[in-house]
Amino acid sequence: MHFEILLAFCFSSLILTLSPGPDIIYVATQGLTKGRKEALLVSFGLTTGLIFHTILVVSGFSFLVKENETLFNILKFFGAGYFIYLAFQTFFKREKDLEIKIDKKINYNYFKRGLIMNLLNPKVSLFFIALFPGFIFHDQFSVEIQFFILGLIFWFQATIIFILVSIFSSKSSFLNRSYTLKSKTYVLEILIYIFFAVWILKP
Numbered sequence: 001m002h003f004e005i006l007l008a009f010c011f012s013s014l015i016l017t018l019s020p021g022p023d024i025i026y027v028a029t030q031g032l033t034k035g036r037k038e039a040l041l042v043s044f045g046l047t048t049g050l051i052f053h054t055i056l057v058v059s060g061f062s063f064l065v066k067e068n069e070t071l072f073n074i075l076k077f078f079g080a081g082y083f084i085y086l087a088f089q090t091f092f093k094r095e096k097d098l099e100i101k102i103d104k105k106i107n108y109n110y111f112k113r114g115l116i117m118n119l120l121n122p123k124v125s126l127f128f129i130a131l132f133p134g135f136i137f138h139d140q141f142s143v144e145i146q147f148f149i150l151g152l153i154f155w156f157q158a159t160i161i162f163i164l165v166s167i168f169s170s171k172s173s174f175l176n177r178s179y180t181l182k183s184k185t186y187v188l189e190i191l192i193y194i195f196f197a198v199w200i201l202k203p
Helices: 003-018 022-033 036-059 061-067 069-092 094-099 109-119 122-135 143-171 185-201
Strands: none
Touching (some): 003 143, 022 036, 022 185, 036 122, 036 143, 061 069, 061 122, 069 185, 122 143
């Protein structure tokens, strides 16, 4: 086993996760505008999706998607369509959300939203396909097993980072304490959904 390769993968994963990408920006935005609970649920949804993408890569399905341009484009349009749907939903439910005072219940819709956002983004699987082969670390293990281990490592560090981002961004959630500012935050959320849609459709 080549531990230096695993360490290099861990370091690379941390850098990639901390880079200002759509997911980490969305988690931070949820912490700022909604609160810690909601940001954590979105984070767990997004990172749970990484496990599914890892399984797709190991099973070979992701390679099929990569080689089939029609299937890849269908998945991209589904993903972009979901983000456009979330943008419209945010716009039409903005007044209702402002009327909610204190909700003690855990809204698992945030987890579901994060999970679907990740699953409908085929670029995650393609990212893993491009990343994993450069970090084969064992001469005896099969490639599939090594890909799965690398996927778990990436999932673990991403979960930790997203948890920290959720906590720290929610501590700065001054937007939640001001009705005037909070009434404007839906615009930011809509813009992020549109950004996601464009990012997925981008070649």
